[in-house]
Structures are given as C-alpha cells and as structure tokens.
Amino acid sequence: MKKRIIALLVSVVLLLSALTGCTDSATSNEYEPSVENVVVSDTNSEEEVTVDVNAAAEQAYMDFLAGKSKVKTAESFRKDDAEYNYDGLLYGEYSFDEMKSIIEEFEMTTSSAKYALLDLGQDGVKEMVLRFESNEPNYMNWTGILHYNGSGLDLNYYYEDGYRTFAHLYDSGWLCTGGSMGAGAGVTSIIGFDGKGVGSELFSVYSYYGTFVDSIGYDLSDDWYSMESGFSENYIGDFFVREYKDGESVKLSVSDWSEDEAMRAEEEAMIDRFVSLGAQLIAEEEMDRLSSLAPYESAEVVWTDL
Numbered sequence: 001m002k003k004r005i006i007a008l009l010v011s012v013v014l015l016l017s018a019l020t021g022c023t024d025s026a027t028s029n030e031y032e033p034s035v036e037n038v039v040v041s042d043t044n045s046e047e048e049v050t051v052d053v054n055a056a057a058e059q060a061y062m063d064f065l066a067g068k069s070k071v072k073t074a075e076s077f078r079k080d081d082a083e084y085n086y087d088g089l090l091y092g093e094y095s096f097d098e099m100k101s102i103i104e105e106f107e108m109t110t111s112s113a114k115y116a117l118l119d120l121g122q123d124g125v126k127e128m129v130l131r132f133e134s135n136e137p138n139y140m141n142w143t144g145i146l147h148y149n150g151s152g153l154d155l156n157y158y159y160e161d162g163y164r165t166f167a168h169l170y171d172s173g174w175l176c177t178g179g180s181m182g183a184g185a186g187v188t189s190i191i192g193f194d195g196k197g198v199g200s201e202l203f204s205v206y207s208y209y210g211t212f213v214d215s216i217g218y219d220l221s222d223d224w225y226s227m228e229s230g231f232s233e234n235y236i237g238d239f240f241v242r243e244y245k246d247g248e249s250v251k252l253s254v255s256d257w258s259e260d261e262a263m264r265a266e267e268e269a270m271i272d273r274f275v276s277l278g279a280q281l282i283a284e285e286e287m288d289r290l291s292s293l294a295p296y297e298s299a300e301v302v303w304t305d306l
Helices: 002-031 035-065 075-081 096-107 210-220 261-276 284-291
Strands: 071-073 111-118 127-134 140-148 153-162 165-169 175-182 185-193 199-209 240-245 250-255
Touching: 035 111, 035 127, 035 140, 035 153, 096 111, 096 127, 096 140, 140 165, 153 175, 199 210, 199 284, 210 240, 210 250, 210 261, 240 284, 250 261, 250 284
Parallel strands: 071 153
Antiparallel strands: 111 127, 127 140, 140 153, 153 165, 165 175, 175 185, 185 199, 199 240, 240 250
C-alpha cells in the first residue's frame, strides 16, 4: 500500500514539473520581443513618410504649373542681382507664367516649356526640373531646378545650353554640360546635386589648343596677366593641353607638341611655369581616366511637354 502511495506521489510531482515547464516555455514564446519585426516596422514607416513627402511635393509642382502658386528664388539669385543678373531672374517670387515670360525676354526668344520629376539628390524625394526650350535655332535654353521645402517651392539652381553649348541631364541625377569657348578652347563639366536640388561641380576638363593654352595661367594665379608669361608674338605652335580641375587641384596633360624647335621650347617653358604655380603634369592615360564620363552617364531624362 505504501509503495502505491509513494509511486502515486512521484507521478504527481513529475506531472506538475512537466506542466510548469510547458507553461514557462509558452509564456517565454508569447512575450519574447522580435527585433526583426521592429526593424521592418521602422523601414515601412520611413517608406510611408517618403511616399507622403513625394505626394505633397508632386502636388505642389502641379499647382505651380497650373498657376495656383509661386516659386521663390534662392539666395544665390539675390547675389547675382548685384552683379550681372546672369541667371535672368531677380531675387523674388514668380508664378509659372511670370517666370516663362521673363526667361523668354532674357534669352530673347520664345520657348516651349517641359518638365521632369527626378530624384536628383538620390534621397528618395523628387525635384521638378523645369525647362524653357527655345523655339529658335541657335538660341539658349534655360532650365531650373525646383525643390519642395515642406511648405512651398524654392528655385535653387539653373543652367543654360544651346548655340555652341550642350547639357545632358541623366536619370541618375548627374548633369553633364560643356561646349566651345572659342576657336581653340572647349570645356566639359560634371555636376551633382544635393537633396535640395542645389548643383555643385564635381570636375571640369578644359581643352586648349595653341595660344589658348595661355588661359590656364589665370586658374593658377590672380597675377597671371601682369606676369607677362604668355607666348611670344612669334609663336605659331599647335600643341594641345587638357586641364582637369576639381576644386582642389589642377592637373595638366600635353599632346601634339610642335615639331619646330623654337615653338617647342616656348611650349615647354609655358608648362614649366604652370607647374611652378602649382599645376601637376600627368600622363595622357591618367587624364583619360580622370575625365571619363562613363561613371556618370545613364539614360537621359524623359521630358513631359506642357
């Protein structure tokens, strides 16, 4: 009899232990927080905010095009007013029709308007690129970058192209501009944008031929003109120099030296002066690598006509 009671007690104890273990396990599984779920929730929240901002931005852009609101120019336009008003717009606020009229007067042409929505700063929020394209050949086109600031629109950047210049805006957010600077000079620049649609030059590559090479000196010294370091009046050489500028340094590569010994001597002396003023002479292959546009090129932006 005692053996049965003892066996029964042992069975009860084992059963209670098993039940307690299951309860603890179930409780642990039920209340254990999931870090993975928290991360997904945050990501979804960020995506929702971006979608909301883009929806508000697009509505603001469409309201501007419909004449329901105005855009305010950036402070850089105020600075330009005191100089030569190269941008065509005085500092202030403009409706779409006002802007188009002023730009056409500034460029002395009529234009067709078109736009594109593009995430220039690659931050998930789109800017509106507004282009007034000249209806006349050999006249300039004007393109402005409009940014939604949360309550209104800012015009933070502009560029021009046409006549002897070009501009390629890529859907990757990079802008390539350039063109002729005269019979013996040309330039190509790569421009990137921040989250507010403000453009800044990444680098420029200038090409100079013959006597135009002298122009490089102005990038190296404010006193270049007074230094009388140009070519002699007898110089008729035809060497070719490329200049790479990225805001931190000036690099030069030379090709096609003149065969005439006297001309070649002047060319070498000119390059030596540039180097003494801080320029770095590099090989043609290195210049090709630095100036390559391949890393920035992609499909060009698709415009919507207005």
